[in-house]
Amino acid sequence: MLSWLQLLGQKAIDFFQRLGRGHLLFIAILSGIPELLLRFRLVVQQVYSVGVLSLVIILVSGLFVGMVLGLQGYNTLVDFGAEESLGTVVALSLVRELGPVVTALLFAGRAGSALTAEIGLMKATEQLSAMEMMAVDPIRRVLSPRFLAGFISMPLLAAIFSAVGVLGGFLVGVSLLGVDEGAYWSQMQDKVDLHDDIYNGVIKSLVFGVVVTWISVFEGYDCIPTSEGVSRATTRTVVHSALVVLGLDFILTALMFGEV
Amino acid sequence: MTTRLTEIWVGVFVAAGMAALFMLAMKVSNLSTYNEGEGYIVTARFEDISGLKERSPVTMAGVRIGRVKAISFDNDSLQAVVTMRIETRHNALPKDTSASIYTAGLLGEKYVGLEPGGDDKSLKQGDVVKLTQDSLVLEKLIGQFVTKMLDNDSDGKK
Numbered sequence: 001m002l003s004w005l006q007l008l009g010q011k012a013i014d015f016f017q018r019l020g021r022g023h024l025l026f027i028a029i030l031s032g033i034p035e036l037l038l039r040f041r042l043v044v045q046q047v048y049s050v051g052v053l054s055l056v057i058i059l060v061s062g063l064f065v066g067m068v069l070g071l072q073g074y075n076t077l078v079d080f081g082a083e084e085s086l087g088t089v090v091a092l093s094l095v096r097e098l099g100p101v102v103t104a105l106l107f108a109g110r111a112g113s114a115l116t117a118e119i120g121l122m123k124a125t126e127q128l129s130a131m132e133m134m135a136v137d138p139i140r141r142v143l144s145p146r147f148l149a150g151f152i153s154m155p156l157l158a159a160i161f162s163a164v165g166v167l168g169g170f171l172v173g174v175s176l177l178g179v180d181e182g183a184y185w186s187q188m189q190d191k192v193d194l195h196d197d198i199y200n201g202v203i204k205s206l207v208f209g210v211v212v213t214w215i216s217v218f219e220g221y222d223c224i225p226t227s228e229g230v231s232r233a234t235t236r237t238v239v240h241s242a243l244v245v246l247g248l249d250f251i252l253t254a255l256m257f258g259e260v
Numbered sequence: 261m262t263t264r265l266t267e268i269w270v271g272v273f274v275a276a277g278m279a280a281l282f283m284l285a286m287k288v289s290n291l292s293t294y295n296e297g298e299g300y301i302v303t304a305r306f307e308d309i310s311g312l313k314e315r316s317p318v319t320m321a322g323v324r325i326g327r328v329k330a331i332s333f334d335n336d337s338l339q340a341v342v343t344m345r346i347e348t349r350h351n352a353l354p355k356d357t358s359a360s361i362y363t364a365g366l367l368g369e370k371y372v373g374l375e376p377g378g379d380d381k382s383l384k385q386g387d388v389v390k391l392t393q394d395s396l397v398l399e400k401l402i403g404q405f406v407t408k409m410l411d412n413d414s415d416g417k418k
Contacts, residue, residue: 041263048266052273091288156277163280166288185287194289202281 022218025139029217032137032144042145043152050111050146050213051153055160057110058103062161065098066090066168073169074177086179087188090169091162095192095201096257099162101249104208107154108241112216115146116237119220120230128221143217150216154209155202162201200256207248212241299326299345304359304372304389309340310397311370312361318344320357320374325350328372344372346383355379358391370395 036043073089119142122128128138166188173179192198216237223233309331318326326346334341346353356377361370374389383389 044267044270045263047270047273052269055273055276095284095288153273156274156280159277159280159284163283163288166284188288189290192289194285198284198289 018222021222022214025143025218025221026214028139029144029147029214032140033148035140036144036148042141043148046145046149047153050115050149051157054107054110054153054157057106058157058161059164061102061106062099062164063168063171065102065161066094066165066170067172069093069098069165070169070172070177074173074179083173083177083179084183085187086169086173087166087184087186088191090173091166091188091192092197094162094165094169095197097249097253099158099165100201100204100208101245103158103161103205104154104212104245105242107150107157107209108212108216108238108245111150111153112212112237112241113234115150115213115216116220116223116234117230119143119146119217120223120225120233123221123223124225124227124230126225139221143221147213147217150213151206151209154212155205158201158205158208196257200252203256204249204252207252208245211244211248215241215244299347300351300383300385301329301343302346302383302385302387302389303341303343304392305334305337305339305341306359306361306392306394307339308394308397309342309361309370310395311363312342312372312395313370316369317371318346318374319371320350320353320376325374342372351382353383355381355383355387356391357383357389358393359389360393361395363396 069090070086073086074083077083077085077089119128122138122142128142131138131141170184174181174184219233219237219240220230223229312328312331314328314331316328317324318328326344328342329345330343332341332343333339342359353374354377356379358375358377360373360375362373363370377391
């Protein structure tokens with residue numbers, strides 16, 4: 001009984017210690033951002049590895065998600081003779097939900113895991129300690145540029161995802177299934193609001209960008225410096241990011257569109 | 261050379277992202293058709309507006325000439341007050357124009373339809389549309405229909 005209680009207590013203390021370390025690291029990363037503006041080249045390199053290299057997966061998935069939405073939406077709407085609303089259905093689901101959320105999940109899998117593995121390996125091979133020996137702060141030199149790059153890349157990727165998805169829906173709905181082209185765009189423009197839908201989608205993707213990169217960077221920096229520790233940290237990055245993104249998405253949606 | 265290539269790719273990426281955002285704003289959302297600010301305000305009172313929302317279209321002859329700006333409730337007359345913004349270029353609506361609330365399609369959204377009268381004077385900023393017709397509520401219609409049917413039945417038995 002006592003040992004069981006001890007185990008519970010140990011887990012709880014571990015959890016809160018990790019949480020505390022995570023927040024301290026977050027503050028340290030943020031405080032390293034201002035001086036990055038002077039050495040922006042570091043960030044540009046990271047935007048390349050975090051953003052540009054994720055571009056292919058985002059483009060392909062965006063196109064296919066949009067095409068599936070077009071197909072499924074058409075099949076449902078045609079029963080009511082409302083297939084002209086297809087544009088609205090595709091655009092609203094992409095801009096409000098699927099764009100930010102699916103992009104964040106793909107981003108965690110593609111870029112987040114790579115960040116964790118990279119930083120974890122740097123720690124395991126004592127590159128981070130070597131930097132400290134040379135009086136270079138690894139948080140400011142390694143973590144901050146990666147964090148800022150994730151923050152910049154995520155909304156851009158989400159916007160590309162949504163735009164490509166709308167085109168995918170157009171491809172299936174208009175070119176394949178014969179929805180009227182003018183109705184597709186005009187119904188969409190009639191119902192999608194710049195402020196309510198598009199801005200809120202961008203805000204969502206910004207929040208997800210912060211959270212996913214934060215988790216990835218923290219897991220890498222906080223991992224046990226062995227090959228097993230790095231592999232565990234990488235898994236945790238993907239799992240935790242996915243859970244946090246989906247949970248936060250519900251909260252953000254309730255705040256933005258809830259009207260409860 | 262590699263850094264140069266990297267930077268070019270990042271430039272392409274950022275430009276593509278901006279272009280996507282721009283396309284979402286211009287092509288997908290209503291920014292291109294949405295010009296608040298210009299226009300004059302006209303109000304109308306209705307007994308029942310159920311289903312009408314802010315930003316619902318205001319049409320005349322089927323063409324959208326404005327949007328509903330605000331909906332409020334008047335405590336004294338117990339009526340709904342609908343404030344509409346009509347675009348400035350449509351400034352020749354007759355003073356005795358009447359307003360009705362219609363439904364687009366069978367289950368579509370509600371909109372305000374204006375019908376012109378014959379007055380020489382035209383509606384100005386702050387004017388009130390006097391002739392109004394309420395929105396048709398399906399439940400009320402069915403209710404009336406059922407009571408009528410029941411009346412007919414009891415009449416028949418006598």
